Amino acid sequence: MLNVKDLHVSYKGIKALRGVSLHVEEGEMVALIGSNGAGKSTLLNALSNAVRRKAGEIVFGGRETRGLNPHAVARQGLLHVPEGRQILADMSVYENLLVGQIALGRRTTRYTLDHVYELFPVLEERRDQIAGTLSGGQQQMLAIGRALMGGPELLLLDEPSLGLSPLITDQVFDALTRLNEEGLTVLLVEQNALRALEATSRAYVLDRGLITHEGPSAELAGDQTIIESYLGA
Numbered sequence: 001m002l003n004v005k006d007l008h009v010s011y012k013g014i015k016a017l018r019g020v021s022l023h024v025e026e027g028e029m030v031a032l033i034g035s036n037g038a039g040k041s042t043l044l045n046a047l048s049n050a051v052r053r054k055a056g057e058i059v060f061g062g063r064e065t066r067g068l069n070p071h072a073v074a075r076q077g078l079l080h081v082p083e084g085r086q087i088l089a090d091m092s093v094y095e096n097l098l099v100g101q102i103a104l105g106r107r108t109t110r111y112t113l114d115h116v117y118e119l120f121p122v123l124e125e126r127r128d129q130i131a132g133t134l135s136g137g138q139q140q141m142l143a144i145g146r147a148l149m150g151g152p153e154l155l156l157l158d159e160p161s162l163g164l165s166p167l168i169t170d171q172v173f174d175a176l177t178r179l180n181e182e183g184l185t186v187l188l189v190e191q192n193a194l195r196a197l198e199a200t201s202r203a204y205v206l207d208r209g210l211i212t213h214e215g216p217s218a219e220l221a222g223d224q225t226i227i228e229s230y231l232g233a
Contacts, residue, residue: 001026001154001185002047002078007056009039009046016042018209020056024154029176029186031196031217033230034206040189041083043206044156047187048080049073061153074103077153083162083189085143089132093123096131096146103150110182111148119175120145137168144175154185161192173199193230197221205230 002024009017016039024030034040045051047058049070058065060078074080088096097113117124120141126134131142140160147155160176161169169192177199180186190196197203197217205213205226213220220226 001061002187003057003059004047005057005059007043007046007058008054009042009051010054011042011051016209017046017053020206020209020211022204022211022214024185024187026185027180027183028202029180029188029200031193031200031203032187032189032206033191033193033196033203035230036191037208038206039209040206041158044080044082044158044187044189047156048078050080071103074150075105075107077107077151078156079103079147079150079152079154080156081143081147081158081160083158085139087131087134087139087142087146089130091131092128093131093134093142094127096142097123097149100146100149107151109149109151111151113149116145116148119148119178135168137164137172140164140168140172141175144172148179152184154187155179156187156189158189159191160188161190161195169195193226194221 004020004022007017007020020043032040046053049065049068060076065073097116122138123141123145160172188196188200197220200217203217203220204211
């Protein structure tokens with residue numbers, strides 16, 4: 001579904017990505033882990049064309065995305081839930097979800113409003129509440145629900161557990177597991193490396209703009225180098 005080859009991105013002369021190559025197959029949930037500043041968010045922003053690449057190829061669904069604006073990329077089914085959620089704080093929960101449908105265009109999707117409410121019941125309970133007054137966990141659920149309303153073929157998730165309690169983190173990851181079991185393809189950036197490796201089938205490790213390790217998540221979780229560098233052991 002997604003093929004990235006030799007991707008380079010620079011910010012004001014600083015090389016944030018230095019030849020990243022990876023792939024995500026249809027139906028997979030793949031993790032991207034690494035320390036702060038490794039380039040993980042930059043990679044997701046480049047995939048959604050929110051930042052301009054200096055060189056490299058990004059092919060989504062068999063089509064090179066070069067030259068497309070972020071809205072056009074989303075219309076193809078590549079939906080991005082950014083770090084920090086970026087909900088529309090002055091609008092209601094329901095209005096935020098409706099905004100998500102803009103990315104759908106003429107496509108159809110299994111992710112109806114009822115499906116999102118089933119996945120995250122609190123969003124239905126608080127459908128008329130102003131989004132900015134929700135808790136952090138509820139805002140994260142809303143950000144994911146809004147992206148689902150856009151009909152993702154591939155969902156890019158950037159730090160979904162950031163700032164959340166363990167209980168809410170469990171709820172978010174349970175929802176992601178269910179979505180993946182339903183067939184949604186996911187590329188997950190997550191600071192909690194152990195949780196990311198537990199939730200996914202394959203993973204990449206990004207370090208200073210380069211992919212340094214890749215393979216089955218279970219194997220990486222048992223790699224002593226990964227354990228010492230990213231799993232806190």
